[in-house]
Amino acid sequence: MEWSELEATIRQKVAEQPRGFQARLGEALGVKQPSVTQALSGKKAFPREWVGKTLDMLGLEIVVRPKAQQ
Numbered sequence: 154m155e156w157s158e159l160e161a162t163i164r165q166k167v168a169e170q171p172r173g174f175q176a177r178l179g180e181a182l183g184v185k186q187p188s189v190t191q192a193l194s195g196k197k198a199f200p201r202e203w204v205g206k207t208l209d210m211l212g213l214e215i216v217v218r219p220k221a222q223q
Contacts, residue, residue, distance in 0.1 A: 159204070160199045161208060163193075163199065163204070163207055163208070163211070164193050164195070164199075164210075166213065167193055167207070167211070168193075170211070173208045174210075175189045176189075176192055177194065177210070178206075178210055181206050181210060182203055182206055182207075
């Protein structure tokens with residue numbers, strides 16, 4: 154998975170969350186909600202250090218496994 158695909162997946166999953174999720178995510182990340190909104194809208198880059206906490210709050214995880222042999 155490319156970084157852009159991960160960002161797109163995170164943005165999609167956050168968009169599916171109930172109202173107030175971005176504010177709670179901002180609190181968990183220690184940043185203001187407008188920073189979260191800008192990163193999720195693509196106006197700013199999505200900080201890589203936010204990935205772990207964001208995925209955790211979404212109930213998602215990254216799984217690393219060997220590529221399938223072709």
